[in-house]
Amino acid sequence: MRRTTANVAAVLVCAALVCAALVASGCSRSTEDAVARPDAARWLTWVVGSPGTIRIPPPPGDPGPPAPVSAGPLGGQWVELAMEFVSGRTKDPPASSRAYALVSVAAFDALVVARHWQVAFGEAADGGYPYDEAVVAGAASRVLAHLFPEQSALRLDQQAEAAAGPGAAAAASLQAGREVGDRVIARAADDGSQRVWDGTRPSDRPDQPGFWQPPPGSVSPPVQPLAGTWRTWVLPAGDALRPPPPPAYGSPALLAEAQEVVDIERGLSEGQKRVARYWEGGEGTPLPAGIWNRIVVDHLTDRGATGAESVRALALVNVALADAGVAAWDAKYAWWTPRPENAVRELIDPAWRPLLRTPLFPAYVSGHSTYSAAAATVLADLFPDDADRFRAMGEEAGLSRLYGGIHYRSDHVQGAGMGREIGAMVLESSPALTA
Numbered sequence: 001m002r003r004t005t006a007n008v009a010a011v012l013v014c015a016a017l018v019c020a021a022l023v024a025s026g027c028s029r030s031t032e033d034a035v036a037r038p039d040a041a042r043w044l045t046w047v048v049g050s051p052g053t054i055r056i057p058p059p060p061g062d063p064g065p066p067a068p069v070s071a072g073p074l075g076g077q078w079v080e081l082a083m084e085f086v087s088g089r090t091k092d093p094p095a096s097s098r099a100y101a102l103v104s105v106a107a108f109d110a111l112v113v114a115r116h117w118q119v120a121f122g123e124a125a126d127g128g129y130p131y132d133e134a135v136v137a138g139a140a141s142r143v144l145a146h147l148f149p150e151q152s153a154l155r156l157d158q159q160a161e162a163a164a165g166p167g168a169a170a171a172a173s174l175q176a177g178r179e180v181g182d183r184v185i186a187r188a189a190d191d192g193s194q195r196v197w198d199g200t201r202p203s204d205r206p207d208q209p210g211f212w213q214p215p216p217g218s219v220s221p222p223v224q225p226l227a228g229t230w231r232t233w234v235l236p237a238g239d240a241l242r243p244p245p246p247p248a249y250g251s252p253a254l255l256a257e258a259q260e261v262v263d264i265e266r267g268l269s270e271g272q273k274r275v276a277r278y279w280e281g282g283e284g285t286p287l288p289a290g291i292w293n294r295i296v297v298d299h300l301t302d303r304g305a306t307g308a309e310s311v312r313a314l315a316l317v318n319v320a321l322a323d324a325g326v327a328a329w330d331a332k333y334a335w336w337t338p339r340p341e342n343a344v345r346e347l348i349d350p351a352w353r354p355l356l357r358t359p360l361f362p363a364y365v366s367g368h369s370t371y372s373a374a375a376a377t378v379l380a381d382l383f384p385d386d387a388d389r390f391r392a393m394g395e396e397a398g399l400s401r402l403y404g405g406i407h408y409r410s411d412h413v414q415g416a417g418m419g420r421e422i423g424a425m426v427l428e429s430s431p432a433l434t435a
Contacts, residue, residue: 040308041115044431046105046233046315047187048180051116056176059121059129064167067131073300073310074132075107077163078140079293079318081156083286085148091282091359093367094227094325097289098193099147101233101315101322103140106184108315108431110139110177111308117176130173132307134164138177139184146185191231201225202336210249212336212362216345223361228330233319234422234429238330241421243414246337246364250347257408258348261340265355265405273355275396276403279368280356288368288397289321292375295393299383312430317378320426324374324419328367331414337364340405354405366407369398369415370422377423394419 045051070077082103086096114135118128141160145153164174201222202211214220228238235241247253268276281288296317300310338346341358345351361367376394380387398416401407 040111041119043112045109045112046431047184048109048113051113054113054176054179056117056130057172060168060172063129063169065165068133068163068165070133070307073297073305074307075104075136075140075311075314076297076300078103078107078144079297079314081144083290083293085151086286086290087284091287092223093287093289094224094329096287097321097325097371098230100289100293101318102147102184102188103143104314104318106139106143106181107136108311109184110135110180111311113176113180114173129169130176131164131170134170134173135177136311137163138174139180142178142181143184146188193230195226197225210338212338213342214360215339215341215358220360224329225333228326228333230326232323232326234425235323235327238326241327241418242331242334243365243418246335246410249338255347257410258340258344260409261402261405262344262348262352264402268355268403272403276355276400279397279400280404282357288371292317292321292371296379313382316382316426316430317375320374320378320423321371323422324370325367327418327422328365328370328415331365332362335364336362339363340408356404356406358406363407364411365415365418366398366401366411367415368401369412370419372397373416373419374422377420378426381427
């Protein structure tokens with residue numbers, strides 16, 4: 001669902017009409033109260049459309065225990081489960097950022113649905129029905145079960161039920177969240193990620209090197225050559241920000257960049273090695289997008305963030321990360337640029353080795369740089385007091401790939417530029433009108 005200024009204006013008008021209707025119908029809450037409380041009730045959704053289309057029954061006569069309260073940032077526990085599940089899979093950065101976005105968007109849309117009905121039922125106070133925690137749990141757990149079928153769906157259901165709490169009100173809230181989750185799953189089923197690569201790639205003859213090959217000693221296929229064609233959230237398409245071509249293989253520009261990688265590796269300080277390893281995000285970890293999710297969850301926890309602030313931040317950062325992954329993978333497979341390990345050993349030093357393990361996909365552009373600049377741009381806007389720190393972290397993450405010997409300077413520069421544009425587009429398209 002694309003958003004424009006006109007959309008935002010329409011939502012504000014609709015919110016005013018809803019509040020007026022509530023007062024006219026005899027609702028005890030004033031128009032001022034109805035507008036002041038439901039910041040999230042006025043937000044646009046990413047997938048669901050009108051939140052009123054998710055039907056929720058009126059508050060039960062005996063709702064059961066009070067609404068549950070999240071032990072951490074609302075939505076955070078489900079993102080952390082996604083991080084755990086990603087860590088157990090083969091390394092696939094764009095698939096991981098896609099998963100984090102779908103789970104976070106499900107939580108976001110679920111909260112908007114909950115707040116919509118809280119206002120409609122005249123219960124727009126903290127703890128009102130339907131319960132925020134329960135609706136979010138139903139949506140996020142349902143999406144996780146779809147994305148990670150190797151995990152126990154029963155276990156996820158049980159975790160959602162535990163988060164929702166007992167009683168009729170919790171059960172109804174949980175079911176509404178599951179309906180939100182089903183709509184997000186339907187969107188996921190139509191995003192192009194199910195297409196299978198046919199093996200077609202640029203020719204690469206021994207007398208004309210220049211296209212990506214796996215690292216020396218490996219015969220592994222490239223990771224996700226079609227990810228650049230996946231459906232995006234705010235970008236018109238994966239190639240919308242495609243950068244100019246990289247330096248031609250064997251050109252003076254490429255040789256200079258390859259030599260820089262060699263020189264950096266020879267002069268690495270212990271601090272630079274720690275930076276490279278911190279940001280590595282290799283197999284067995286939540287991957288680069290997961291590192292940023294860890295940063296966001298920890299920051300929200302330290303802030304004691306509200307439920308609305310938490311789901312908003314997680315959704316915006318993860319939508320930016322997902323589109324960054326698609327855009328970076330479009331560029332990677334537009335040119336199939338060799339990694340430094342291959343190029344340096346072919347052109348400069350046959351015995352050279354990078355600090356980090358070379359990933360199994362082309363170099364240009366750096367996924368880390370694109371991901372990190374996108375996330376940092378969003379976080380700097382959401383939390384202006386920490387803007388400089390987030391921007392510095394984004395730059396450090398990108399440069400860490402040069403320290404690791406697995407990217408050229410142009411990979412970082414072009415990827416970071418794309419990431420900043422994606423972050424700005426996400427902020428401009430934000431479905432949340434207020435923090």
